[in-house]
Each structure stands twice: as C-alpha cells, then as structure tokens.
Amino acid sequence: MINRRKSLFQSLLGSLLLPGLIVMVVSVFIVLHVFMDEYDELLDASLTGKAHLLRDIIETSQRTTGSIGTGAGNLLDYESDLRKPNERALLWYVGVNGEVMARSMTVGTFALPVPLLPGLSTTRGHRVIVLPSDQPGMGSVVVAEPMIERSEAITDVIIGVVVGLALLGLLFALASFWAVRRSVAMIAELSRNIAEKNEHNLSPIDRDNTFAEITPAIDTLDGLMSRLDRALHAERAFATNAAHELRTPVAICLAQAQRLRAKINDPVQTGNLVEIETGLKRLERLIERLLQLSRAQSGLGLNASVTDLNPVITILMNELRNQCPDTDKLVLKFPTGRCLSRVDPDALGIILTNIFDNALKHACGTAPTIVDASRPGDVLVSNDCAPLSTTDFEAMKQRFIRRDTVSDGYGLGLSIVQDLCNQSGCQFEIYGPRPDNPRGFAAVVRLPKVEIIKA
Amino acid sequence: MRILLIEDEAALARPLIEHLEADQNIVEWFDTLDEADAALRTLDYDVVLLDLKLPDGDGLIFLSSLRSRMLRTPIIILTARDKVSDRIDGLNRGADDYVIKPFDLDEVKARVHTVCRRSANQIAQTVQLRDLVINLSDHSVIRAGQPVRLTAKEWGVFETLLRRKSQIVPKESLEASIYAYGEEIESNALEAHISRLRTKLGKDLIVTHRGMGYALTK
Numbered sequence: 159m160i161n162r163r164k165s166l167f168q169s170l171l172g173s174l175l176l177p178g179l180i181v182m183v184v185s186v187f188i189v190l191h192v193f194m195d196e197y198d199e200l201l202d203a204s205l206t207g208k209a210h211l212l213r214d215i216i217e218t219s220q221r222t223t224g225s226i227g228t229g230a231g232n233l234l235d236y237e238s239d240l241r242k243p244n245e246r247a248l249l250w251y252v253g254v255n256g257e258v259m260a261r262s263m264t265v266g267t268f269a270l271p272v273p274l275l276p277g278l279s280t281t282r283g284h285r286v287i288v289l290p291s292d293q294p295g296m297g298s299v300v301v302a303e304p305m306i307e308r309s310e311a312i313t314d315v316i317i318g319v320v321v322g323l324a325l326l327g328l329l330f331a332l333a334s335f336w337a338v339r340r341s342v343a344m345i346a347e348l349s350r351n352i353a354e355k356n357e358h359n360l361s362p363i364d365r366d367n368t369f370a371e372i373t374p375a376i377d378t379l380d381g382l383m384s385r386l387d388r389a390l391h392a393e394r395a396f397a398t399n400a401a402h403e404l405r406t407p408v409a410i411c412l413a414q415a416q417r418l419r420a421k422i423n424d425p426v427q428t429g430n431l432v433e434i435e436t437g438l439k440r441l442e443r444l445i446e447r448l449l450q451l452s453r454a455q456s457g458l459g460l461n462a463s464v465t466d467l468n469p470v471i472t473i474l475m476n477e478l479r480n481q482c483p484d485t486d487k488l489v490l491k492f493p494t495g496r497c498l499s500r501v502d503p504d505a506l507g508i509i510l511t512n513i514f515d516n517a518l519k520h521a522c523g524t525a526p527t528i529v530d531a532s533r534p535g536d537v538l539v540s541n542d543c544a545p546l547s548t549t550d551f552e553a554m555k556q557r558f559i560r561r562d563t564v565s566d567g568y569g570l571g572l573s574i575v576q577d578l579c580n581q582s583g584c585q586f587e588i589y590g591p592r593p594d595n596p597r598g599f600a601a602v603v604r605l606p607k608v609e610i611i612k613a
Numbered sequence: 614m615r616i617l618l619i620e621d622e623a624a625l626a627r628p629l630i631e632h633l634e635a636d637q638n639i640v641e642w643f644d645t646l647d648e649a650d651a652a653l654r655t656l657d658y659d660v661v662l663l664d665l666k667l668p669d670g671d672g673l674i675f676l677s678s679l680r681s682r683m684l685r686t687p688i689i690i691l692t693a694r695d696k697v698s699d700r701i702d703g704l705n706r707g708a709d710d711y712v713i714k715p716f717d718l719d720e721v722k723a724r725v726h727t728v729c730r731r732s733a734n735q736i737a738q739t740v741q742l743r744d745l746v747i748n749l750s751d752h753s754v755i756r757a758g759q760p761v762r763l764t765a766k767e768w769g770v771f772e773t774l775l776r777r778k779s780q781i782v783p784k785e786s787l788e789a790s791i792y793a794y795g796e797e798i799e800s801n802a803l804e805a806h807i808s809r810l811r812t813k814l815g816k817d818l819i820v821t822h823r824g825m826g827y828a829l830t831k
Binding site for chain 2: 398401402404405406408409410411412413414416417420438439442446449469470473474503504506507
C-alpha cells in the first residue's frame with residue numbers, strides 16, 4: 159500500500175479556501191433572502207398605497223356623483239406613458255355582491271382571482287391586493303401588478319451579488335494561494351536547509367527563512383547538531399590522535415628491538431628479540447584494526463562531494479605489490495582513467511586493505527592472487543585456496559556479524575568491510591569457490607553511482 | 614649517501630640512524646622543522662626522511678614549502694598517519710614515498726635506496742659502468758669480474774658521482790656526502806679518496822675539472 163504524504167501547501171490552501179468559499183456562498187443566500195423579503199415588503203407597501211389611493215378616489219367620486227362613473231377604469235391610464243404594456247397594473251372595482259363595477263383597460267382577459275379574499279396574494283404572475291371599503295355598502299378595490307418587474311429586479315440583484323462575491327472569492331483565492339505559497343516556500347527552504355545537513359555539514363541552520371513560532375525548535379535542533387558535530391569531531395580526532403599515540407611507541411619498540419637484534423650474536427637472545435618483534439607486529443595489526451573499527455563506527459562512508467577513487471585503488475595496489483613483489487604469485491590489473499564517486503577514500507582504503515590482506519593471508523596453491531580493478535567501479539580480488547565447504551562459507555558470512563571480542567582474525571576485518579560497505583553504499587560480494595573455478599575464493603567490491611572518465 | 618632525518622622522537626630516531634649509518638650512509642638528525650630547514654638551505658642531501666607531526670609545525674606544510682622552492686631532493690614521509698587520504702595528500706604535495714609507523718628498519722633502508730635510484734633515473738639496483746658492475750643495494754663493486762673493496766668514505770664519494778652521472782659535482786658537495794654536519798674535514802682528504810678510487814676503479818674513471826669539481830667520464 160502506498161503511503162501518500164499530505165502536502166502542506168494543499169492542506170493549508172484547502173483549509174483556508176474551502177471554508178472561505180462556503181461562507182461566501184452562504185452569505186449570497188442570506189443576502190438574497192433578506193433582499194427579497196425587504197424588496198417584496200417595499201413593493202407590497204407601494205401596491206397597498208396605490209390601492210388605498212384608488213379606493214379613496216373611487217369612493218369620493220361615488221359620494222359626490224352617486225356613482226363610480228365610467229372614469230374609474232381609466233385611473234391607471236397614466237402608466238401607459240411610464241411602463242411597458244406587460245408591466246402595467248390592473249384595476250377592478252367590485253361591488254358588495256362581487257360584481258365587477260369598473261375595470262381598467264389593461265385587464266384584458268385576466269380573470270379576477272377566486273375567491274376574492276381581502277389582502278395580498280400572488281396569482282398567475284401577478285401580485286394582487288383586494289382592499290374592501292371601510293364604508294358600509296361600498297365595494298372593494300382590486301389592484302394587480304405583474305411580477306415581471308419584481309422578478310427582473312431580484313434577478314439583477316442576484317446577478318450583482320453573485321458576480322461581486324465571485325470576484326471577491328477569486329481575489330480571496332488568489333490572496334490565499336499567494337500567502338500559502340509564500341509561507342510554504344519559507345518552510346520548504348528551511349526543510350531543504352535542514353535536509354542538506356549530514357555528518358560533514360552540521361553548521362547552524364540558516365535563520366533567514368524561519369518563523370518566530372518554530373525558532374525554539376530550530377534552536378534545539380542547532381544545539382543537537384552542534385553536540386553531534388563536536389562528538390563526531392572528537393571521534394575522528396580520537397582516531398587520528400590514537401593513530402599517533404599508539405603507533406609511535408610500537409614503532410620505537412620495534413626499531414629498538416631490530417637494532418638490538420642486529421648487534422647481538424647470541425642465538426637465544428636473538429630468538430627472544432624475534433619473538434618480541436612478532437608480538438609487536440601483532441600489536442601493530444591489532445591497533446590498525448581498532449583504528450579502522452573506530453573510523454567505521456564514526457560513520458565513515460560517504461562524502462559530501464565526489465573524488466577520484468582510482469588513485470586510492472592504485473596506491474593500495476602498489477603497496478600490495480611491495481608486500482608481494484613476485485609476479486608469479488600476484489597479478490595486478492590497474493584501473494585507468496578517473497572514477498568519480500562520493501565514497502570516502504579512507505573508507506574505500508580500509509575496505510580494500512582488509513580484502514587484500516585476507517587474500518594474501520589465505521592464498522595457497524599454484525594459481526596467483528589476482529586484483530582486477532580494470533573494470534570501472536569494480537575491484538575483484540581472488541586467491542587460490544582449497545574449496546570451501548558450504549558450511550564453512552556460510553560460517554564465514556556469519557562472521558561478518560561482529561563478535562563480542564576483538565581479535566586479529568578474519569572476522570573482524572570482514573565485519574569492518576561489511577559495515578563500511580553498508581555506510582558507503584558499496585556492494586560487497588564473496589564467492590567460494592571462485593566463479594568458473596572449482597577452487598579458491600573471490601571478493602568483489604562494487605562502487606555505487608560512479609562517474610567514469612576514460613583515460 | 615647523506616640523509617636528513619626530521620623526527621621528534623629521539624627513541625625512534627636513534628635506532629633508525631644507527632641502522633642507516635650501518636649501511637654506510639651519513640645521517641643528520643633534527644627534531645624541529647626550523648633546524649632542518651636551515652640544514653637544507655646549507656647542504657645538499659640525497660634523501661630526506663620527514664615525520665609529519667613535529668613540535669614546531671606540520672610536516673606536510675613544510676614539504677609543500679620545500680617543493681615550492683624547487684628542492685628536488687627525494688623526500689620520504691615517516692608517519693603514524695595511516696589514512697589513504699593522508700598518503701595521497703603527502704604524495705600529491707611532492708613526497709616520493711610514504712612509510713607508516715611502525716616500520717621495519719630494513720624496509721626504510723630499502724625505500725631510501727629505491728627513491729634515490731628513482732631520483733637518479735636508475736631503475737635497476739645494479740649499474741654497469743665501463744668494466745665496473747656496481748650494486749647500489751649492497752654497495753659492492755666488481756671490476757673485470759673481480760670484487761673491489763671500497764671504504765665507507767670512498768663509497769660515499771663514488772656513489773655521489775654515480776648518482777649525478779655526467780654532471781660535474783663540486784668539491785663541497787662531495788665533502789658533504791662523506792662528512793657529517795660539524796665534523797672536521799681534513800685538508801686534501803677528498804683528493805686522497807679520489808686518488809684511491811682512481812687506483813681501484815680505473816685511472817681515467819674520474820675527471821678533474823679545475824676550479825669546478827669532479828665528474829665520472831662519459
């Protein structure tokens with residue numbers, strides 16, 4: 159199952175935009191509802207006022223002349239100059255018994271609403287008011303106004319509000335996008351800055367792109383990195399100083415013993431000195447292993463930048479030739495060109511030194527030990543020896559896991575090799591017997607992500 | 614050969630000096646870079662053995678400064694710094710070889726011979742010159758099939774001429790190759806050694822260039 163990580167940008171933008179837009183839509187509905195109510199109320203009041211005016215005119219005429227006269231139907235004719243035909247009001251004067259006593263010309267085929275109840279009502283696209291007279295024996299005035307104008311006004315208002323809020327929403331979305339992107343960019347820059355830190359770069363985090371709210375966290379992180387940096391430096395300095403402090407006394411003892419051996423002729427004393435020398439050389443190898451172990455445990459593996467590793471391979475192969483100058487016993491195939499990699503040269507040095515030492519130490523038989531570095535990025539080391547049984551081979555691989563005790567044996571060296579390969583991304587393969595051969599042992603180190611530049 | 618040893622550990626320097634002197638070399642020892650620098654400005658050496666961690670500075674910086682002033686004397690680093698990157702750094706700065714402590718005294722001796730041979734463009738340990746067969750490793754000379762015995766000082770003079778084959782070697786350089794720093798030089802001692810070498814190795818082997826020095830015949 160793929161674990162998709164949430165995007166801070168999307169998350170922030172979503173949490174800011176979605177509620178904002180919902181609030182805007184709800185606001186549109188509320189505004190429209192209130193507007194429609196108020197607008198209806200206003201127009202209804204106007205319609206009611208118009209009905210009252212008409213009723214008063216008709217009743218005054220009736221009181222004066224004794225009849226409503228034929229002019230009552232013409233009272234709204236003035237609207238013909240002001241309004242379109244389909245927007246004009248309709249007028250009826252209805253007697254006490256419900257008979258239509260007068261009506262405006264605009265009524266046409268429009269039928270009176272039935273039943274004729276006093277008050278406001280809506281029917282067939284018209285807003286109708288029935289206003290009975292408050293004088294006994296007098297009829298009712300019925301005025302109907304088309305809803306078309308009212309609908310147009312409301313539609314215009316809806317469009318205006320929606321367009322206005324849409325523009326506001328767009329501005330809000332753009333402002334939100336810009337603000338979120340700016341904030342997230344600062345966090346992304348901070349994240350990149352932190353991600354660049356490694357064992358070679360534990361400098362304080364750049365504070366140019368930090369928010370006040372996360373400053374305490376960065377202070378803590380800087381403090382921890384500073385402590386880690388000091389610890390790593392101390393660990394590396396220990397290995398360097400220890401190399402000098404441990405190797406120099408051994409060098410003095412060895413040199414003094416060798417000089418003493420050169421001066422004396424007594425075979426017994428010479429034998430004793432040879433044993434001292436042997437012990438000192440064993441101590442030297444142990445010191446070397448311990449220093450390698452210390453360096454491996456200090457995180458040695460990859461560098462921040464690439465270096466050419468072929469000089470490392472070449473120098474170690476030359477040293478191997480110094481140890482074993484017999485060309486019948488050692489065949490060397492040197493690398494050519496350049497091999498650029500982030501693998502730490504010292505890590506590769508320890509890896510190859512151990513593999514070379516093991517090959518020379520365990521080589522027996524007629525076939526020579528071969529160190530082949532001619533294939534870019536690969537170093538193959540093979541030596542002749544009796545074929546290993548499956549049990550021995552598996553046991554050897556198990557010994558890559560470091561034992562509790564430290565010894566000058568095969569296991570410690572290979573466990574250091576395995577640790578350094580893991581830390582540097584190198585592949586380490588062993589074969590027993592060698593491929594295409596019933597005898598021998600082979601080890602291959604494959605460098606990761608190398609850039610080969612041919613000679 | 615005249616060897617300059619720069620090493621601050623007296624207990625290590627003494628057996629190394631004894632061992633190299635037993636091989637008929639002249640070894641001058643200094644435990645600071647300042648003293649060694651003064652000696653290098655005064656005398657010619659065949660090889661310099663340089664420790665890196667010294668009380669008055671870093672040997673690598675000293676090495677760079679020597680190479681920057683065009684000193685071509687072979688330099689072998691003797692150090693406890695065992696990292697490959699240190700070795701590459703040392704060689705890149707101009708060292709001819711790099712020996713990690715602890716070392717076998719014989720190994721140092723062999724490395725000294727190797728870099729000196731390389732410096733003199735001599736790949737082989739055995740050199741053929743007219744009817745002479747000279748072994749630079751065991752300091753033996755055979756003339757017309759017969760071994761010739763040379764004293765340490767005679768060998769010193771002959772080896773210096775041999776390493777600068779076809780070049781005129783000043784008298785002072787030849788004296789420096791057989792006398793330690795501060796040692797009193799007897800008058801006409803060099804002429805006496807040259808005379809004995811001519812007797813043992815061939816009358817016209819060494820040519821005198823008046824007012825300039827001596828050279829092997831081409």
